[in-house]
Amino acid sequence: MGLKDRRLREKEQRRQQILDAARAMVLQYGVTAVSIQQIAKKAELSVGTIYLYFENKEEIFATLQEDVLDLLYEKISTAIKSIDDPREKIRQTAYAYNIFSIKYKQYFDIINYFLAPTEIIFPPNLKEKIDTHGNKILSLIVQAIEEGAKAGYFDTTNAKKCAVVLWGTIHGLLQFRKLKNTILKNDDFDEIYNYSVECFIKGLSKKTIAVR
Amino acid sequence: MGLKDRRLREKEQRRQQILDAARAMVLQYGVTAVSIQQIAKKAELSVGTIYLYFENKEEIFATLQEDVLDLLYEKISTAIKSIDDPREKIRQTAYAYNIFSIKYKQYFDIINYFLAPTEIIFPPNLKEKIDTHGNKILSLIVQAIEEGAKAGYFDTTNAKKCAVVLWGTIHGLLQFRKLKNTILKNDDFDEIYNYSVECFIKGLSKKTIAVR
Amino acid sequence: MGLKDRRLREKEQRRQQILDAARAMVLQYGVTAVSIQQIAKKAELSVGTIYLYFENKEEIFATLQEDVLDLLYEKISTAIKSIDDPREKIRQTAYAYNIFSIKYKQYFDIINYFLAPTEIIFPPNLKEKIDTHGNKILSLIVQAIEEGAKAGYFDTTNAKKCAVVLWGTIHGLLQFRKLKNTILKNDDFDEIYNYSVECFIKGLSKKTIAVR
Amino acid sequence: MGLKDRRLREKEQRRQQILDAARAMVLQYGVTAVSIQQIAKKAELSVGTIYLYFENKEEIFATLQEDVLDLLYEKISTAIKSIDDPREKIRQTAYAYNIFSIKYKQYFDIINYFLAPTEIIFPPNLKEKIDTHGNKILSLIVQAIEEGAKAGYFDTTNAKKCAVVLWGTIHGLLQFRKLKNTILKNDDFDEIYNYSVECFIKGLSKKTIAVR
DNA sequence: CATGAATGAGATTTCATTCAT
DNA sequence: GATGAATGAAATCTCATTCAT
Numbered sequence: 001m002g003l004k005d006r007r008l009r010e011k012e013q014r015r016q017q018i019l020d021a022a023r024a025m026v027l028q029y030g031v032t033a034v035s036i037q038q039i040a041k042k043a044e045l046s047v048g049t050i051y052l053y054f055e056n057k058e059e060i061f062a063t064l065q066e067d068v069l070d071l072l073y074e075k076i077s078t079a080i081k082s083i084d085d086p087r088e089k090i091r092q093t094a095y096a097y098n099i100f101s102i103k104y105k106q107y108f109d110i111i112n113y114f115l116a117p118t119e120i121i122f123p124p125n126l127k128e129k130i131d132t133h134g135n136k137i138l139s140l141i142v143q144a145i146e147e148g149a150k151a152g153y154f155d156t157t158n159a160k161k162c163a164v165v166l167w168g169t170i171h172g173l174l175q176f177r178k179l180k181n182t183i184l185k186n187d188d189f190d191e192i193y194n195y196s197v198e199c200f201i202k203g204l205s206k207k208t209i210a211v212r
Numbered sequence: 213m214g215l216k217d218r219r220l221r222e223k224e225q226r227r228q229q230i231l232d233a234a235r236a237m238v239l240q241y242g243v244t245a246v247s248i249q250q251i252a253k254k255a256e257l258s259v260g261t262i263y264l265y266f267e268n269k270e271e272i273f274a275t276l277q278e279d280v281l282d283l284l285y286e287k288i289s290t291a292i293k294s295i296d297d298p299r300e301k302i303r304q305t306a307y308a309y310n311i312f313s314i315k316y317k318q319y320f321d322i323i324n325y326f327l328a329p330t331e332i333i334f335p336p337n338l339k340e341k342i343d344t345h346g347n348k349i350l351s352l353i354v355q356a357i358e359e360g361a362k363a364g365y366f367d368t369t370n371a372k373k374c375a376v377v378l379w380g381t382i383h384g385l386l387q388f389r390k391l392k393n394t395i396l397k398n399d400d401f402d403e404i405y406n407y408s409v410e411c412f413i414k415g416l417s418k419k420t421i422a423v424r
Numbered sequence: 425m426g427l428k429d430r431r432l433r434e435k436e437q438r439r440q441q442i443l444d445a446a447r448a449m450v451l452q453y454g455v456t457a458v459s460i461q462q463i464a465k466k467a468e469l470s471v472g473t474i475y476l477y478f479e480n481k482e483e484i485f486a487t488l489q490e491d492v493l494d495l496l497y498e499k500i501s502t503a504i505k506s507i508d509d510p511r512e513k514i515r516q517t518a519y520a521y522n523i524f525s526i527k528y529k530q531y532f533d534i535i536n537y538f539l540a541p542t543e544i545i546f547p548p549n550l551k552e553k554i555d556t557h558g559n560k561i562l563s564l565i566v567q568a569i570e571e572g573a574k575a576g577y578f579d580t581t582n583a584k585k586c587a588v589v590l591w592g593t594i595h596g597l598l599q600f601r602k603l604k605n606t607i608l609k610n611d612d613f614d615e616i617y618n619y620s621v622e623c624f625i626k627g628l629s630k631k632t633i634a635v636r
Numbered sequence: 637m638g639l640k641d642r643r644l645r646e647k648e649q650r651r652q653q654i655l656d657a658a659r660a661m662v663l664q665y666g667v668t669a670v671s672i673q674q675i676a677k678k679a680e681l682s683v684g685t686i687y688l689y690f691e692n693k694e695e696i697f698a699t700l701q702e703d704v705l706d707l708l709y710e711k712i713s714t715a716i717k718s719i720d721d722p723r724e725k726i727r728q729t730a731y732a733y734n735i736f737s738i739k740y741k742q743y744f745d746i747i748n749y750f751l752a753p754t755e756i757i758f759p760p761n762l763k764e765k766i767d768t769h770g771n772k773i774l775s776l777i778v779q780a781i782e783e784g785a786k787a788g789y790f791d792t793t794n795a796k797k798c799a800v801v802l803w804g805t806i807h808g809l810l811q812f813r814k815l816k817n818t819i820l821k822n823d824d825f826d827e828i829y830n831y832s833v834e835c836f837i838k839g840l841s842k843k844t845i846a847v848r
Numbered sequence: 849c850a851t852g853a854a855t856g857a858g859a860t861t862t863c864a865t866t867c868a869t
Numbered sequence: 870g871a872t873g874a875a876t877g878a879a880a881t882c883t884c885a886t887t888c889a890t
């Protein structure tokens with residue numbers, strides 16, 4: 001029994017070892033530039049061993065994405081931990097996401113890696129996993145919105161819908177940062193970004209602000 | 213007189229021939245999967261000939277993107293041509309974008325191709341061109357917002373900023389359609405999408421809606 | 425008749441135009457890096473036209489070599505024009521060759537281009553031409569040696585043989601300059617070079633220096 | 637114990653297999669005409685495998701050159717092994733070099749491959765290696781000259797300088813064999829060659845040869 | 849004569865994946 | 870379980886040469 005446990009533990013360790021290497025390489029060179037050979041070298045394992053723990057390259061990146069989402073979750077989570085005002089929570093969420101997209105640029109690309117290109121077929125178990133990790137982030141936003149609704153700031157009956165909208169909005173805009181040298185060359189990106197968040201908050205707010 | 217002209221015309225035709233082939237391949241297999249060889253075969257030209265008309269693969273896709281942006285422009289433009297209400301214009305813009313992202317799924321991916329992955333360095337002339345084509349679309353939205361501001365619906369002094377926000381929002385959300393089987397499996401994507409547009413419009417509207 | 429003449433003259437001009445371009449490109453980029461397309465562009469002619477005047481790439485370089493040999497001839501010729509002492513003539517010949525190999529490095533490579541690699545089959549007419557141009561250089565050395573023999577400095581009955589030896593010696597050594605960073609990294613190349621010339625002169629000199 | 641050893645041995649064997657193929661191809665077609673694909677085919681290996689053992693084409697040829705220099709070393713070494721007279725040693729060195737340049741014509745071209753064309757940048761470790769192999773040959777000549785100096789035949793204080801001169805001389809002249817159908821068509825090349833050696837020896841000898 | 853578009857083989861290099869040990 | 874050598878297709882790009890106009 002102890003043996004079995006150790007085996008299992010070691011197996012998990014190897015997996016992490018590989019993921020650590022993959023993560024490091026991706027952070028350094030970007031998603032597209034990383035090969036299995038490079039990962040193997042970095043992990044100080046043989047190429048064959050990689051395939052013992054992962055079906056293929058795709059699976060590594062998919063698993064990596066869980067990590068990325070977890071990191072993002074943590075960043076957002078930390079950012080809003082001690083904040084009370086739901087509107088401020090949303091602002092800080094967006095801010096943390098912004099910082100994340102700059103500081104962990106290559107991780108941000110991992111998210112895009114699975115978002116952008118032609119349909120990647122996930123094996124069902126991965127689909128579920130990513131689901132879970134993504135939902136955790138979503139739930140942070142959902143919570144903030146629900147609090148806002150309860151506190152009477154927001155006018156919504158479907159917090160999740162709103163949360164997805166926020167996420168889509170800020171993620172989409174953050175991709176547009178790439179346009180800062182072309183279409184947006186005369187604009188302050190961060191100002192636009194912040195504006196979008198305010199716009200979202202305002203759109204969420206109760207319409208009727210009584211004016212006598 | 214005729215000779216030089218014809219030469220020029222034929223040259224332009226070849227260029228189109230290549231772009232047609234590239235577009236067809238991209239539509240069928242997606243951006244990442246297409247190679248120069250495949251394009252050459254499809255265009256019934258030799259590989260060398262491709263390089264006679266385009267510096268490299270990147271340039272083909274970049275040129276393709278101009279086409280894509282033009283198509284998108286046309287779709288949106290047509291959709292809002294005969295509409296007067298600025299708010300309805302925005303709704304129809306978003307709707308047209310949504311349809312575009314479904315019907316021309318692979319074209320939508322071409323836009324993402326240049327948005328998502330690791331920095332692609334454009335030669336300056338291409339940068340300018342894409343700039344122009346992207347701005348044309350943006351200006352459609354800008355115009356609608358400005359009309360709305362003039363008509364007293366919207367409360368904004370920077371229409372471009374708002375237009376970028378809208379574009380980022382709907383583009384970002386449309387990418388999330390990919391999540392419809394995972395995170396969004398219990399939600400109606402189109403409903404969320406429409407909601408986000410309404411949210412944007414509301415966020416843009418004058419706050420003070422007199423009551424009583 | 426005048427027409428025929430002009431035609432002929434123009435034809436020769438075109439040839440020179442091509443050779444000028446080829447020479448310029450070779451000087452700038454080196455023998456191996458130059459393509460017909462580049463030459464055509466530089467000469468402001470079409471690729472097809474090049475092939476109207478030269479059978480193939482090889483022929484261009486071969487013809488170019490004549491030029492190179494002529495240039496070398498001129499350099500040596502000028503260097504020794506006003507010198508009387510045959511031994512000094514040889515020294516200056518070697519010195520001019522040395523300078524030539526540095527200043528016109530790429531031209532020096534043209535000579536090697538036909539010297540080094542596997543047998544290049546010259547068309548007979550080119551063979552003769554190069555023969556002539558090479559012989560002109562050789563004859564400069566021959567003359568100096570013969571003068572030296574006549575003046576009683578040198579002890580030889582076959583000046584041409586000696587001239588070839590000198591040429592081979594200094595040409596061979598000049599190629600060794602490439603080794604200055606490896607095998608010769610601790611040696612002063614020019615000193616070795618000069619020494620070889622002195623050695624040659626000494627070897628040529630009358631053995632019997634009477635010593636009582 | 638055996639396993640690791642065998643692996644290593646096999647790996648070395650593969651390397652040799654590749655070098656053998658490369659050498660064979662070079663011998664048959666010359667340095668410039670050989671491609672990686674051809675080498676792979678000859679070696680009955682896949683192209684990818686070649687790149688498993690050598691960084692690039694250059695490295696193969698560089699390694700090959702070490703072999704060539706070793707072979708040349710061996711030929712010279714054998715030729716002078718049992719000779720005492722330093723002057724005869726030099727003669728036999730030159731003779732062996734001459735034979736080598738005829739019998740292993742393509743090998744001789746490998747040496748030229750790295751001598752003649754536009755600067756090839758060696759990775760430092762190869763530079764050192766070739767350095768070593770070249771120096772071994774040089775040292776053979778150096779030794780002969782030093783012996784000659786000690787025996788009172790030669791008048792020199794810098795044997796290495798003289799050795800380089802000899803090497804450059806005979807190597808340069810051997811390249812000129814290519815001219816035997818043009819410039820040297822009326823001359824006996826070998827006679828010239830031998831003369832150059834005698835000239836070198838004489839140039840090296842003490843001037844004062846007592847007469848009467 | 850002149851053009852220059854077109855060819856298509858060929859060059860180098862990379863890389864996901866397999867499989868015998 | 871682990872290894873890592875081997876594969877070989879594929880990718881991008883170049884270039885000498887031809888030929889219809």
